[in-house]
Amino acid sequence: MKIRCDCGGIIVDQTDYLPYKGHLISDQDWFDFLDAIDRAIEKSGPTEKDKERAAMGIRRMAGHLTKLIYQCTSCGLLYFTNDEEELETFQKSEPFEGRSILASAHGGNWKQPLIGSWDDSRKYSFKGYLWCKGLEEGEGNFDSWERLEEKYYDMLLDLKKRNLLRSAHLKKNNEIVHQWSDES
Numbered sequence: 630m631k632i633r634c635d636c637g638g639i640i641v642d643q644t645d646y647l648p649y650k651g652h653l654i655s656d657q658d659w660f661d662f663l664d665a666i667d668r669a670i671e672k673s674g675p676t677e678k679d680k681e682r683a684a685m686g687i688r689r690m691a692g693h694l695t696k697l698i699y700q701c702t703s704c705g706l707l708y709f710t711n712d713e714e715e716l717e718t719f720q721k722s723e724p725f726e727g728r729s730i731l732a733s734a735h736g737g738n739w740k741q742p743l744i745g746s747w748d749d750s751r752k753y754s755f756k757g758y759l760w761c762k763g764l765e766e767g768e769g770n771f772d773s774w775e776r777l778e779e780k781y782y783d784m785l786l787d788l789k790k791r792n793l794l795r796s797a798h799l800k801k802n803n804e805i806v807h808q809w810s811d812e813s
């Protein structure tokens with residue numbers, strides 16, 4: 630593969646071990662990847678075949694989660710592969726709009742955590758917070774426990790229904806009030 634950079638330089642990808650090429654995994658996917666490696670080591674089974682299957686599974690997962698990054702050796706501009714396996718540069722003037730090149734390989738189907746927390750001892754203007762992708766600015770702040778609780782369970786049901794949730798917990802004054810995990 631050859632890529633022509635905006636500067637006129639040519640980025641060549643025809644061999645391995647290129648010093649101007651990288652493999653990138655989003656932080657949204659990184660811990661799933663580490664967990665999968667743990668499982669492959671600890672739970673793959675006793676036989677050679679089991680181990681081979683587990684190793685292949687990790688390689689497949691790495692291939693799926695990884696984006697390629699190239700740097701033009703003439704001007705230093707970075708290119709990455711997008712969802713359509715095309716190359717884009719990320720020096721964009723358009724707004725971010727939640728589509729960072731560093732985002733999950735699962736795109737909009739990424740399963741997110743939902744975290745709600747209320748603490749009476751908080752000295753900030755809000756004692757309650759809800760962390761969740763897609764909330765507008767200010768929507769995650771609560772001055773009433775009841776409203777936080779209601780919003781938490783609303784989001785929980787909605788995200789579970791749409792298969793977009795990996796885990797959830799709601800805490801009140803450091804006590805777990807509710808907990809849910811995709812694996813349980």
Ligand SMILES: [Zn+2]
Pocket residue numbers: 634635636637638701702703704705706
């Ligand atoms: Zn260039």
